Amino acid sequence: MVRILGYILILGVSVVELKTYSQSLFSSRAMGIGAYAPLVNDTRSFTENPAGIVHIRDWDLSIGTYIPAIRGSQGFVFQGVGLGKKILDDLAVAIQYSQGSAMEFGLPIAFSLEAVPVSVGKRINYDEPFAAAIGYRLSNRVSVGLSGRITRQKITDVQYQYDTLSLRFRQLPDNVSEVNVTSIDVGVQWKPFDVLSLSVVRRGLARFENGSFPDDLESYKLSNRRFLDLGASVRLRTNITMSAQYSTAQTGSLGVEWLSGNDFALRTGVYMNNDGSPFVSAVGAGVGWGYKFFSVDIAYLKFTSQKDRQGTSLVEQFDPSSITSIDLNRYTSDRVQFSLKVVFGNVRTSLVTIGGVEILEGVYPSAYEAFATRPIGRVRVKNISDQPIDVRARFYVEKYMDSPTESQPVYMLPGEEKELPLTAIFNEKVKGVEQMMVREGNVYVSATPAEEYDDKYAARVVIHGKHDWDGSVYSLRYFVTPEDPSILRYTRDVLLQHKDSLGNVSAGLEDFQKARVLFNAFAGKLVYVSDPKQSADYVQYPSETLQLQGGDCDDMTTCFSSLLNSVGISTAFVDVVPPEDSSKSHVYLLFDTGLDPRFGNSISPNAKRYITRKNQKGIETIWIPIETTVMTRGFEAAWSQGAQEYFDDVEIGLGLIKGWVKIVDVY
Amino acid sequence: MKKVLSILMIVGAMFMAKGEGIVLKKVSGDVHVRHGVAEVWTKIAVGDVLKPDDTMKTGEKGLALLVVNGGKRISLPPEVIVDVSDIRDLTQEELMLKLTMEKVRASSYQWKNDEMNVPNAKIVHGADRTPTQPLTENQLEIGRFEWNGTKVLYDNGYYSTSALKAMDVLRRYPPLGEKFENRLLIAQALERANLRGEALSEYVALSQSEKLTGEQHDLVKSRVNQLRKQAGR
Numbered sequence: 001m002v003r004i005l006g007y008i009l010i011l012g013v014s015v016v017e018l019k020t021y022s023q024s025l026f027s028s029r030a031m032g033i034g035a036y037a038p039l040v041n042d043t044r045s046f047t048e049n050p051a052g053i054v055h056i057r058d059w060d061l062s063i064g065t066y067i068p069a070i071r072g073s074q075g076f077v078f079q080g081v082g083l084g085k086k087i088l089d090d091l092a093v094a095i096q097y098s099q100g101s102a103m104e105f106g107l108p109i110a111f112s113l114e115a116v117p118v119s120v121g122k123r124i125n126y127d128e129p130f131a132a133a134i135g136y137r138l139s140n141r142v143s144v145g146l147s148g149r150i151t152r153q154k155i156t157d158v159q160y161q162y163d164t165l166s167l168r169f170r171q172l173p174d175n176v177s178e179v180n181v182t183s184i185d186v187g188v189q190w191k192p193f194d195v196l197s198l199s200v201v202r203r204g205l206a207r208f209e210n211g212s213f214p215d216d217l218e219s220y221k222l223s224n225r226r227f228l229d230l231g232a233s234v235r236l237r238t239n240i241t242m243s244a245q246y247s248t249a250q251t252g253s254l255g256v257e258w259l260s261g262n263d264f265a266l267r268t269g270v271y272m273n274n275d276g277s278p279f280v281s282a283v284g285a286g287v288g289w290g291y292k293f294f295s296v297d298i299a300y301l302k303f304t305s306q307k308d309r310q311g312t313s314l315v316e317q318f319d320p321s322s323i324t325s326i327d328l329n330r331y332t333s334d335r336v337q338f339s340l341k342v343v344f345g346n347v348r349t350s351l352v353t354i355g356g357v358e359i360l361e362g363v364y365p366s367a368y369e370a371f372a373t374r375p376i377g378r379v380r381v382k383n384i385s386d387q388p389i390d391v392r393a394r395f396y397v398e399k400y401m402d403s404p405t406e407s408q409p410v411y412m413l414p415g416e417e418k419e420l421p422l423t424a425i426f427n428e429k430v431k432g433v434e435q436m437m438v439r440e441g442n443v444y445v446s447a448t449p450a451e452e453y454d455d456k457y458a459a460r461v462v463i464h465g466k467h468d469w470d471g472s473v474y475s476l477r478y479f480v481t482p483e484d485p486s487i488l489r490y491t492r493d494v495l496l497q498h499k500d501s502l503g504n505v506s507a508g509l510e511d512f513q514k515a516r517v518l519f520n521a522f523a524g525k526l527v528y529v530s531d532p533k534q535s536a537d538y539v540q541y542p543s544e545t546l547q548l549q550g551g552d553c554d555d556m557t558t559c560f561s562s563l564l565n566s567v568g569i570s571t572a573f574v575d576v577v578p579p580e581d582s583s584k585s586h587v588y589l590l591f592d593t594g595l596d597p598r599f600g601n602s603i604s605p606n607a608k609r610y611i612t613r614k615n616q617k618g619i620e621t622i623w624i625p626i627e628t629t630v631m632t633r634g635f636e637a638a639w640s641q642g643a644q645e646y647f648d649d650v651e652i653g654l655g656l657i658k659g660w661v662k663i664v665d666v667y
Numbered sequence: 668m669k670k671v672l673s674i675l676m677i678v679g680a681m682f683m684a685k686g687e688g689i690v691l692k693k694v695s696g697d698v699h700v701r702h703g704v705a706e707v708w709t710k711i712a713v714g715d716v717l718k719p720d721d722t723m724k725t726g727e728k729g730l731a732l733l734v735v736n737g738g739k740r741i742s743l744p745p746e747v748i749v750d751v752s753d754i755r756d757l758t759q760e761e762l763m764l765k766l767t768m769e770k771v772r773a774s775s776y777q778w779k780n781d782e783m784n785v786p787n788a789k790i791v792h793g794a795d796r797t798p799t800q801p802l803t804e805n806q807l808e809i810g811r812f813e814w815n816g817t818k819v820l821y822d823n824g825y826y827s828t829s830a831l832k833a834m835d836v837l838r839r840y841p842p843l844g845e846k847f848e849n850r851l852l853i854a855q856a857l858e859r860a861n862l863r864g865e866a867l868s869e870y871v872a873l874s875q876s877e878k879l880t881g882e883q884h885d886l887v888k889s890r891v892n893q894l895r896k897q898a899g900r
Contacts, residue, residue: 508802597839601805608704608720608750612838620838643704644720652719652752657764 027064028297028339032286033255034269035245037231038189038199041386043082043094044297044341049187049199049231050133050145053084055386056092058345060084066100069302069334079337085345090137095130101326102127107315123156124220128326141191146184151326153179155217177217181224182208194415199231199245203325223324225249238413239388243269249324250274255284259413263290263388267299275322277330278304286337290387293344299337309333350454351389351447355380355417359441362462363400364470365433366539367478368426372405375421377459381445383412389447393420397441397461400430409448420445435465469539469554473575473587477666479539479558482565486543491566494521511569512593512603512624516635518563523631523638526550556628557589561666564591570615574625575662576649588627588642590663595622608651609643616667689717689751692734696745697726721751724812741823748809749816750832757827759861765831766865810840814849821856830856847873847883854890867894 027044030036036045040052043062064079080098087093108121133147157175187201204226213221233243239259246252255269264287271282286299303309308317308330323329359377379393391412396404405423412418422443441461446454469475481487495502498517505513529550542562545551551559561571570592577585590611595603597612600622604610611623625642626635655661691698691713699708700715701722708724717723717733723743725731731743735754743749757765813836820829833853837844844850854869873879874887 506802595802598804598841599802600839601809602802604706605809606701606704606706606722607835607839608722609706612835640704647704647720647752654757654761656768657761 027062028286028299028337029257029265029267029288031301031337032267032269032284032288032297032299033243033257034253034271034282034284035231035233035243035255037187037201037229037245038197038233039241039243039257039386040189040199042341042343043084043096044339046082046084046094046133046145047096047131047147047149047185049189049201049229050094050147050185051135051143051187051189051199053092053094053133053135053145054090054137054143054189056084056086056094056135057343058086060094060341060343062339062341064098064337064339066335066337069336092135093133094135095132098129098131101129103323103326103331105318105320107318121158122217122220123158124320125152125154125156126222126320126323126326127152143189145187145189147187149183149185151181151183151222153181153213153220153222155213155220157217177213178211179213179221180210181222182210184208195235197233199229201229201231203227203229203247203249220320223321225324227324235415238416241414251281251328259388263295265289265297271328275330277307280304282328294340294342297337297339297341300335301337302334303332306334351383351385351387352381352391352412352445352454353384354443354445354455354457355382357422357443357457357459359459359461361470362436362464363424363426363430364464364468364475364478365426365431365466366469366541367475368430370478371424371426373423376424376461377422377441377443378419379422379443379445379457380417380419381412381455382417383414383447385447386414388413391418391420391445391447393422394444394446395422395424395441396444397424397426397439397463400426400433400439400463402427404442404444412447430463431466433463433466436468437463439463467538467540469537471537473573473662473664476539476554476558476573476587477561477664479541479554480561480565480571480666481542482562484541484543484562486546487562487566490546491518491563494518495567497521506602508595508599509593509602511591512595514567515564515569515591515593515624518567519560519626519631519635519638522560522563523634526556526631528552528556528629528632553629554587556631557587560626560628560631561589561591565666569594570665570667572623572663572665574646574649575664576645576655577660579658579660588625588629588645590623590625590642590646593622593624596620597622608647609639611646613663616665688736689754690734690737691715691717691731692740693730693732695731696729698729698731698743699724699726717751719752722748723751723816724748739823741819743819744815746812747815747819748812749819753816753820753828753832754823754825755828756825757831759827762827762830762860762862763865765827766862805839807840807842810836810843813840814843818852821852821859826856826860830860845878847876847879850876851887858890858894863894863897867891867898870894 030045030048033039037049040046040049041055043053043056043060046053062082065076066079067076077100079100080096082094082096084092084094103126105124106121107124128149128151131147131149133145135143135145137143155177159172159175160169161172163170183204184206185201185203186205187199190198192198204224207224227248229245229247231243231245233241235241241257243255250273252272253269255267257265257267259265267286267288269284270280271284272279273281282301282303284299284301286297288295288297309332357377357379360375363371363376376395381391381393383389383391389412390409392409393407394404401424405425407420407423410418410420439461441459443457443459494517495514502510502513502517526545527550529552539558540548540551540555542559545555545559557573564571572590574588574590575585592615593603597620600607600610603622611625612620613623615621624639625646626638627641627645628638630641631638649655649661691711694711694713698711700711700717701708701724702718703720723731725743725745725747727745729745733741733743735741741754817829817832817836820832830853833849833856837849850873854866854873857869858866870887870891874884874891879887
């Protein structure tokens with residue numbers, strides 16, 4: 001029978017020694033913000049709200065360590081490690097081992113025996129080494145979670161027995177009393193709106209105790225109160241989130257997180273307590289930075305009152321039953337916290353979704369190269385994750401593209417929506433499309449880190465026939481093919497035949513004469529015919545016009561433009577859409593003689609027969625209008641007709657400044 | 668009945684001729700017209716209605732009187748070439764747009780930065796032979812006739828078209844731009860057309876000429892100061 005000797009003289013023992021190793025707040029992000037329950041999204045401090053682990057993408061590992069900011073601190077203390085895994089689309093599990101999540105109290109009893117000071121007492125240990133959770137996503141906006149925490153409570157009573165025979169004290173084996181409590185918490189996370197997240201956590205929903213304390217030690221048992229944590233976070237702007245939390249245990253917290261570009265975050269929070277200590281019990285602040293698969297966070301927690309937090313406390317004020325959580329209590333000390341989170345694995349959840357795809361225009365084979373930089377469409381995307389991401393969009397049309405084209409990455413904050421342009425690099429096969437067709441254009445969006453894609457959308461893409469033209473004069477230039485071998489061959493042959501006459505031309509008139517020679521040769525070979533489809537949206541390629549020896553106004557214009565371009569003469573289209581009757585729209589040609597206006601009389605004494613305008617180099621030169629529909633009548637007639645039309649439309653009708661005449665350079 | 672109809676048609680035609688278009692009222696000496704883009708001058712007779720694309724020319728001793736829309740009378744002195752299309756008023760906006768196109772290649776489509784400029788004509792050509800006959804500049808005599816036509820426009824209050832015409836003539840006949848009076852006319856025409864900013868630019872450019880006499884410099888400077896004052900600068 002072991003018993004404490006009753007006659008030991010107690011000499012006024014009054015101090016409790018504390019060794020509060022840690023809390024289970026081993027996430028610096030959680031510590032910096034304070035109100036973390038509505039923001040839990042991985043294994044970091046998942047016991048704050050187990051419902052949050054449904055956001056784990058695959059494997060999720062977090063490690064925490066800290067430095068206590070108290071006298072005699074031994075430096076870094078390993079706090080714990082958490083590991084989570086998404087096991088089904090909507091189901092995730094997590095476990096946590098927190099070696100450092102422990103508190104130790106020493107209650108010394110000092111007395112003097114035969115004038116020799118002797119200290120005996122109790123050692124009280126609380127720790128919470130293990131926790132596990134399971135989370136399930138009920139819908140895109142609601143998830144629930146269940147977590148279990150094992151809290152060990154141990155009292156070691158040091159005992160001595162007075163031996164009446166030897167008249168000496170001898171130490172007896174410690175009297176150890178131990179209680180293990182398994183607490184079950186249940187949490188809910190609900191996002192009624194994209195910007196709002198609510199959380200409810202019922203702490204101590206169920207408790208399973210194993211072991212007991214003797215009656216005289218019962219007062220050292222931790223609180224078994226059940227309480228409710230209510231939290232809410234609001235995204236005030238795309239990069240600022242505010243969070244608040246209230247507990248029926250009379251505590252609360254308020255925090256804010258600001259995300260900058262480059263995955264950098266700043267956080268701060270205040271902790272409140274209504275237990276008689278200062279209302280604002282602590283202030284937290286932290287920074288974080290993430291890069292692809294990992295993130296690093298640092299936080300500092302500073303308590304406004306240092307009473308009981310420096311390692312000692314008065315015995316009469318020591319009240320373990322007031323400790324409702326090892327997370328935060330009156331004995332927790334200031335600290336600097338470090339945590340690291342790593343994401344790994346193959347399975348990943350979508351970070352970005354497609355809100356819609358709009359194909360802006362059909363693909364005209366003649367102008368297919370333009371889509372390399374000019375968007376063929378756009379995709380509306382949304383960052384559905386709770387972290388900043390880089391989003392890319394890819395576009396692919398099978399057979400007509402060799403590989404998908406990818407947009408530049410766009411930085412997006414959580415919840416943000418943006419539109420990304422879709423470009424397309426078509427291959428040569430598109431030029432072989434004879435008739436208009438519809439093909440599937442696949443749009444993929446992915447967020448960094450990404451391996452394949454987060455979302456996919458199949459859009460309908462109209463690919464027109466190779467001769468189709470959208471009616472815009474800007475697109476007509478894509479039918480001009482001066483480098484076509486048949487064009488080059490033709491112009492060389494013609495110029496060679498007129499080598500002698502061209503050799504006698506005055507300096508400065510070479511291009512004018514070349515154009516005249518080419519035109520007359522061209523005119524003598526061709527006849528004007530209507531579009532085979534009786535419409536204005538069919539254009540022949542110049543080599544076909546030469547081969548077929550005929551074409552309509554568009555065909556003739558693009559062909560003659562190609563011929564002139566092939567010998568270095570610049571051209572421009574004049575597009576006339578009469579305001580009184582747009583169905584009578586018409587295109588004819590200007591070509592650059594390269595001649596200075598000072599020498600205009602060398603071409604014609606009538607200045608109405610030519611136009612002075614700047615060329616590509618910004619130099620004013622004389623340009624000649626040519627109406628190709630009358631080309632069979634020869635160069636002079638086509639020139640006169642073109643000049644007359646230009647004068648009527650531009651000078652008299654003021655069509656150029658009124659917008660119904662456009663001049664589009666071909667280069 | 669036929670006679671009545673004929674008389675009615677003639678009277679109607681006279682009314683039309685009187686009420687619309689530009690009619691040649693009087694002719695003296697050498698007066699010709701050139702239609703549209705034709706290169707030949709033809710004789711013209713009193714009563715002829717001029718078309719908008721016609722060009723009038725008076726010779727060394729030629730004189731002509733035009734009646735515009737049955738009201739305004741314009742006298743053409745000797746040695747004048749004037750385009751009928753210039754005998755009209757442009758709005759201030761039309762003039763500004765025209766001037767903008769004079770300065771920049773506004774008539775051409777400017778490809779957007781984000782759009783690829785497909786170089787369809789890449790071929791570079793070098794001079795392949797020595798030219799045999801040098802060109803001669805436009806005959807200054809014709810330029811002088813055209814400039815006189817510009818002054819007729821100005822004197823008759825067609826400031827917008829006279830400014831545009833003056834610029835066009837100087838572009839084709841650069842030596843005419845060496846005369847102070849000619850450049851001054853452009854600035855004055857712009858000022859009269861209420862394009863004070865453009866007029867100020869012309870005056871400032873003119874003031875920087877080193878060939879101005881003291882009197883000319885003072886004149887230009889006073890106009891610059893006046894326009895700056897009006898603009899509140």
